[in-house]
Amino acid sequence: MASFNARITMPAEAKAGEIVEVRVLVRHPMDRGGQVDAEGRVVPRKILNRLTVTYAGEPVFRYDMHTGVSANPFVSFTTRAVETGELTFEWREDGGATFTRTARLVVT
Amino acid sequence: MSAAGRALAAALLALASPAFADEIKPGSAFLSPEMQRQQEDQGRNPGYLWVEQGEELFSRRESVSPTCISCHADPGQSLRGAAARYPQVDRASGKLINLEGRIEQCRVERQKQPAFGYESQDLLGLTAYVASLSKSVPLSVSADGAAKPFYEAGKAFYERRQGQLNLACTQCHDDLVGQKLRGDTISHGVGTGYPAYRLEWNGVGSLHRRLRACSLGVRATQFDYGSDDYLALELYLAVRAKGLALEAPGLRR
Numbered sequence: 252m253a254s255f256n257a258r259i260t261m262p263a264e265a266k267a268g269e270i271v272e273v274r275v276l277v278r279h280p281m282d283r284g285g286q287v288d289a290e291g292r293v294v295p296r297k298i299l300n301r302l303t304v305t306y307a308g309e310p311v312f313r314y315d316m317h318t319g320v321s322a323n324p325f326v327s328f329t330t331r332a333v334e335t336g337e338l339t340f341e342w343r344e345d346g347g348a349t350f351t352r353t354a355r356l357v358v359t
Numbered sequence: 360m361s362a363a364g365r366a367l368a369a370a371l372l373a374l375a376s377p378a379f380a381d382e383i384k385p386g387s388a389f390l391s392p393e394m395q396r397q398q399e400d401q402g403r404n405p406g407y408l409w410v411e412q413g414e415e416l417f418s419r420r421e422s423v424s425p426t427c428i429s430c431h432a433d434p435g436q437s438l439r440g441a442a443a444r445y446p447q448v449d450r451a452s453g454k455l456i457n458l459e460g461r462i463e464q465c466r467v468e469r470q471k472q473p474a475f476g477y478e479s480q481d482l483l484g485l486t487a488y489v490a491s492l493s494k495s496v497p498l499s500v501s502a503d504g505a506a507k508p509f510y511e512a513g514k515a516f517y518e519r520r521q522g523q524l525n526l527a528c529t530q531c532h533d534d535l536v537g538q539k540l541r542g543d544t545i546s547h548g549v550g551t552g553y554p555a556y557r558l559e560w561n562g563v564g565s566l567h568r569r570l571r572a573c574s575l576g577v578r579a580t581q582f583d584y585g586s587d588d589y590l591a592l593e594l595y596l597a598v599r600a601k602g603l604a605l606e607a608p609g610l611r612r
Contacts, residue, residue, distance in 0.1 A: 256411055260402030278408040280561070322561035323405040
């Protein structure tokens with residue numbers, strides 16, 4: 252299976268107080284499970300169940316995903332530019348694995 | 360675009376379609392305006408996840424072999440337009456090969472690595488990446504010289520009735536374009552968007568995977584990935600779509 256891969260689209264710079272749109276596309280099969288494999292075992296669910304985003308240390312966005320969410324999910328949200336800092340994106344996968352990506356927002 | 364603007368665009372499109380019935384249109388022309396925008400938006404078109412994977416493979420440093428990038432330096436320039444010339448006849452072997460075939464050939468003969476295998480995620484990624492370098496380049500595939508017999512074979516395939524439903528490609532993709540087949544609109548059947556991200560697949564797939572779906576649809580023999588039959592058909596489709604801009608990675612339903 253292909254590796255996890257995220258495309259984060261947002262402006263690199265914003266004015267203080269400006270609303271910025273952050274768009275996130277990730278590669279994940281979002282396997283809802285329940286199928287029976289060749290050995291007769293039930294395949295467990297394996298989806299990304301949560302995306303949390305922190306900006307300058309503060310949580311700004313959280314998205315709980317369920318089995319109805321498509322493979323390679325796309326989500327967009329807005330936040331207010333307050334200070335220059337890192338946006339940290341963390342996805343939590345069933346089974347406890349986490350994937351982290353960061354993006355920098357420069358506030359002028 | 361405002362709702363009124365969208366309605367106007369849709370009305371214009373509806374007016375325009377009968378007038379240009381004979382003009383071959385790309386697959387994206389049959390999508391909703393929203394999906395057309397999604398295809399063009401690199402932040403939203405999931406096909407670019409595969410393009411990214413391919414770009415990584417392309418520039419990866421492997422100790423054992425020349426990397427792709429060591430021969431094809433500055434691929435944005437050196438490989439721009441390359442995908443628009445496939446399928447083509449390979450001079451050395453005299454066989455018809457498509458972009459997937461050329462990448463595999465490079466991998467096996469020059470890099471001395473085991474082939475990725477048709478429809479593997481790695482090969483799809485690389486093909487999507489190389490094809491994306493030719494985005495908006497008009498297709499210019501040759502049907503002359505050594506390619507002539509392959510073109511004739513592809514044309515014959517396209518026009519031959521096959522399968523339990525006894526349908527030829529041309530009966531839908533020339534005669535019934537714009538009409539509905541189940542929930543989808545029948546297109547001209549050109550492959551300019553492939554490898555494409557199909558919503559039905561939840562992933563990127565090659566043109567041959569799409570052709571296999573068509574064969575299954577008319578309950579005909581599904582040929583293998585990279586088979587001579589599909590290669591010849593791919594050549595015919597590419598010549599038929601001459602001048603159309605490449606749009607891989609496309610977004611399809």
